[in-house]
Amino acid sequence: MVGRGSVNQEIYDSLLLLQHRGQDSTGIATAETNGVFHVHKEKGQVREAFRTRDMRALLGNLGLGHVRYATKGTASSEEEAQPFYVNAPYGIVLVHNGNLTNTRELTDELFHKDRRHLNTSSDTELLVNVLANELQSSISGVELEPEQIFQAVTRVHERVEGSYAAIALIAGHGLLAFRDPYGIRPLILGTRKNDDGSYEWVVTSESLVLENGEFEVVRDVDPGEAVFVDLDGHLHTHQCAVDPKLVPCSFEYVYLARPDSVMNGISVYEARLRMGDRLADTIAKYTPPGAIDVVMPIPDSSRPAAMQVARKLGIEYREGFYKNRYVGRTFIMPGQAARKKSVRQKLNAMSSEFKGKNVLLIDDSIVRGTTSKQIIQMARDAGAKSVTFASAAPPVRYPHVYGINMPSRHELVAHGRTIPEIAEELGADYMVYQEVEDLKAAILEGSDVDDLDMSCFDGRYVTGTVTEEYLTWVEGSQES
Numbered sequence: 001m002v003g004r005g006s007v008n009q010e011i012y013d014s015l016l017l018l019q020h021r022g023q024d025s026t027g028i029a030t031a032e033t034n035g036v037f038h039v040h041k042e043k044g045q046v047r048e049a050f051r052t053r054d055m056r057a058l059l060g061n062l063g064l065g066h067v068r069y070a071t072k073g074t075a076s077s078e079e080e081a082q083p084f085y086v087n088a089p090y091g092i093v094l095v096h097n098g099n100l101t102n103t104r105e106l107t108d109e110l111f112h113k114d115r116r117h118l119n120t121s122s123d124t125e126l127l128v129n130v131l132a133n134e135l136q137s138s139i140s141g142v143e144l145e146p147e148q149i150f151q152a153v154t155r156v157h158e159r160v161e162g163s164y165a166a167i168a169l170i171a172g173h174g175l176l177a178f179r180d181p182y183g184i185r186p187l188i189l190g191t192r193k194n195d196d197g198s199y200e201w202v203v204t205s206e207s208l209v210l211e212n213g214e215f216e217v218v219r220d221v222d223p224g225e226a227v228f229v230d231l232d233g234h235l236h237t238h239q240c241a242v243d244p245k246l247v248p249c250s251f252e253y254v255y256l257a258r259p260d261s262v263m264n265g266i267s268v269y270e271a272r273l274r275m276g277d278r279l280a281d282t283i284a285k286y287t288p289p290g291a292i293d294v295v296m297p298i299p300d301s302s303r304p305a306a307m308q309v310a311r312k313l314g315i316e317y318r319e320g321f322y323k324n325r326y327v328g329r330t331f332i333m334p335g336q337a338a339r340k341k342s343v344r345q346k347l348n349a350m351s352s353e354f355k356g357k358n359v360l361l362i363d364d365s366i367v368r369g370t371t372s373k374q375i376i377q378m379a380r381d382a383g384a385k386s387v388t389f390a391s392a393a394p395p396v397r398y399p400h401v402y403g404i405n406m407p408s409r410h411e412l413v414a415h416g417r418t419i420p421e422i423a424e425e426l427g428a429d430y431m432v433y434q435e436v437e438d439l440k441a442a443i444l445e446g447s448d449v450d451d452l453d454m455s456c457f458d459g460r461y462v463t464g465t466v467t468e469e470y471l472t473w474v475e476g477s478q479e480s
Helices: 008-017 052-057 103-112 123-138 146-159 207-212 250-256 268-286 303-313 336-346 370-381 419-426 436-444 468-479
Strands: 025-031 037-043 062-068 084-086 092-100 162-170 174-179 188-193 199-204 216-220 225-230 235-239 294-297 321-323 347-349 358-363 386-391 430-433
Touching: 008 025, 008 052, 008 062, 008 207, 025 092, 037 052, 062 092, 062 162, 062 174, 084 123, 092 123, 103 123, 123 146, 123 162, 146 174, 146 225, 146 235, 174 199, 188 207, 199 207, 207 216, 250 268, 250 436, 268 303, 268 358, 268 386, 268 430, 268 436, 294 303, 303 358, 336 347, 336 370, 347 370, 358 370, 370 386, 370 419, 419 430
Parallel strands: 294 358, 358 386, 386 430
Antiparallel strands: 025 037, 025 062, 084 092, 092 162, 162 174, 174 225, 188 199, 188 216, 225 235, 321 347
């Protein structure tokens, strides 16, 4: 964020809006015009991480913030919290959403060729060091020009593989944001005009941040593009990738993004409604007549799809689960033990809605199946006569390596199982999944986007650099 006055409060407010994207740790960095950085980062959620004294110390009219959940490194480690800082050239502080897939090669190159030292296993620390090294190589004079910054980002694209939407502050110069050549992770640009005619700028993962801060949505940052805002508030943009192609992550629309966001021109809420429409057809096809008395969502992200399923099937929609909103998202919690413990803390089944009924439960997706199995049992314990379980997403059969924590195939309940076998494993009477092509059509309908990363559903990794050897290595490193 580049503002006219202090930006610390607006960054804090924005992180509250993005808290659903991660609860492991959070951080804010601000910069004064003289180049001095101020950084505060902590484990846990935003409301607990920043006290009044912390906020007062975050001086400056440039800043960035981050909420994290672990896809690489150790979830509980404070050292893994973002942002990351390097002191040369100039001083750079960076946050990153995504996952790099050539971390082994980059680590070796940085140590032996670039002579740069890493303190953590975080791929964000890798990314800031690659950027710093390429920026150092681009500097030709006393002043740092936007063209030199864009040259550095071009070489970052050449060296780095995987998904990355990154925002960085360059001490004494301005704010830089860039997106990987496939645009896998979201990044959107907004502006706000001041009374004196000057402009303030913000770059963020989700459009709801712009709307809440009364910023005008300018556009999505293009795949491979870099955006630089200098200290005078002037915007500079450049396409830094050779052959960019927009292939955004389908899981943003299924689960991760808030429904009131628009990403790549696609409303998340409307996409979820369309998922429900298409899922209803599949449910009608694969469940016998009279097998469903009532449709219920698993709160909260499956609610739009469940409403559409009920409407299209002509079956009553009811809310059978009450959600405790003071417990973190179970999908993001590390470790099966923590996940199992949290489900009954998070959801309570109201027996009056279940007793003697044939219940259709709708969830946004099923990953490991741990939560789904417990929810089905909760429905039975509350008196359900039968339980049909439906997923608004297709079976997750492959690891997601671009920034969603699905690292090991053996952890995925759908990997190596047929749908009837999954139903038996989870304890459901019937099991229905969204078809892969139906999900793709539901998300893309009416948009200018023509492809999606659906690798966790179809095994097609859009960067073309994910090998069987890499997947095996990731699984081994996560287990060790």
